[in-house]
Amino acid sequence: MRMQVSLITLILIYTAATEAQSPLPPPTNVSIQCDNYGVEVHWQYPPFNKDVLFQVVIKPDIWMRVENHTTSNLSLNISSMLGNPEFNSYFVTVTATSGLNKSKEAKSDRFSFNKYATSKITCQLDFPEVKLYPNDGKLHLQFSNPLHLYKNSPALRNVTDSLQYDVKTEEEENTFSCGLELKICETSIEFAEERKKYCVNLTGLIGQRELRPISECYEGDIKSYLFLFSVLGVVLMLLFIAGLLLLLAKELNKKITMKAASAFPKFLVKPTQTNLCKPLKLEAENVVREVQIVPLTYTGDPTEHAALLIEISNQDQSSDWPNSSVSSDHNCKNVRGSELEDVSSSGFNDLVKPESKMVSTSDLSAGYDCPHVTRQEMSPDDMVEVYGI
Known part of the structure; x- marks a missing residue:
């Protein structure tokens, strides 16, 4: 039993001495990642026990207070540890520790936000x-x-x-x-x-x-059509205003017309319906354009000749002179000179008595007080007496 205890003790002492003689491996690939929102340090380390910690030290180029932080992770945000980042430059060291054991330092490249600093990494902000x-x-x-x-x-x-x-x-x-x-x-x-x-x-x-x-x-095209759009807008606005004024004027005129119409009696108001006022239509009168004159031949019989004259008179009265009348009476001996001329122009000059052809103007101007008798009312005997046939 004593030999077993002493053997175990020797093994433990040997193990402790062996660990003391073999230090921890240092971290590798220490890198800096800086962007718009901060700076982070990243590193790598082989598989290790949870008892291994990493000590991170930020060393500025210009002498300032050195910042350090211990973490168990493989990265660390050091944004809050940077002093005067607008012109300073930095580098970072990372050391692995486990109890009393400590690895060698792993160093990063120098970085800075200062464009003119002598650093390998220049941190830039993204342009918006x-x-x-x-x-x-x-x-x-x-x-x-x-x-x-x-x-x-x-x-x-x-x-x-x-x-x-x-x-x-x-x-x-x-x-x-x-x-x-x-x-x-x-x-x-x-x-x-x-x-x-x-x-x-x-x-x-x-x-x-x-x-x-x-x-x-x-x-695309960057030409400006703002002026044309402005002019078009003004024109459209003026047209809209003109249309609005026209509608208002039309409505106002309608109201004024209604008020004016109510002030007059109804029979004086101009009718609004067009079918109430029908214009007169002029009808053309049938007029005989071509007048045919038929010569008459005297047969020697006064009665037959008078009847022929009455027939001609009736035809003329029904066509050209519907309202004409002869101002003559069977008791009157005075006749108008125009009628005698008509008779004489019809070819009866040789039948009329010479004394009946000569009618003085005094007899015509004096007028006659005999009633007018139309040709239709004359008998053949009266026609003979009037015309001297």
Whole structure:
């Protein structure tokens, strides 16, 4: 029994001495990952017991207080441990520890947010997303101000600088500024020549902290049609106002007409229905255009000749002179000279007595007080007496 106890004791002592003589392996592939929101250190280590811890030390280039932190993970966010990140540079060492055992230090590359620092890794902030669109014949661009967008980044801790950014095109390069008071940075770029695609390259600096360059393009026409749109809008507005005034005037005129109509008696109001007022239509009167004169031949019988005259008179009365009458009486001896002339023009000059053909103007002007007798009312004897046949 004593020999077994002593053997176990010797084995334990040998194991402890062997572990003391073989130190822990150091971490490998220590890398720095810095972005808009912080800085992280990553490393690798072979399979190990849970008792192994890692001691991380941040060493600034310019003398400052050295920061260290112990973790059991294979990464560590060191953003809060960086002092004066706007101009300082750093490197990180990682050591594995287990009890009293300690590995060798594993060192990272030097890094800095300062563009002009002598460091292998330059941490840059991402340029915000840029929007491009035409405006007033120019290419307008805008983006969120990184001073507000990355305000929690250690690189912008206690920032007092403004953003200075350059916009470079195929024609020229311009520098613009965007202060902390602005949440949106924007500007316009003018192009001398038209092209199908407009591209811009943007870079920026916040003090000595650099923004990662970005390139954006816009495809389309950037000509401004704002003036034409404004004129068209004004014209449409004027037309709308004119139409509105016309409707108001029409409605007002209707009301005035109704009020005026109510002030007069109904029989004086002009009728509104067109079928109440029918215009008179003139009808053409049938007039014989062509008059045929038939010569008469005297047969020697006065009675037959008088009857023929009455028949002709009746035909004339029914066609051309429906209302005409003969101013004559069977007791009157005076007849109008025009009637004697008609008889004489009909070829009866040789039948009429010479004394009946000569009628003085005094007899005609004196008039006659005999009643008018139409030709239809004359008998053959009266016709003979009147015309002297």
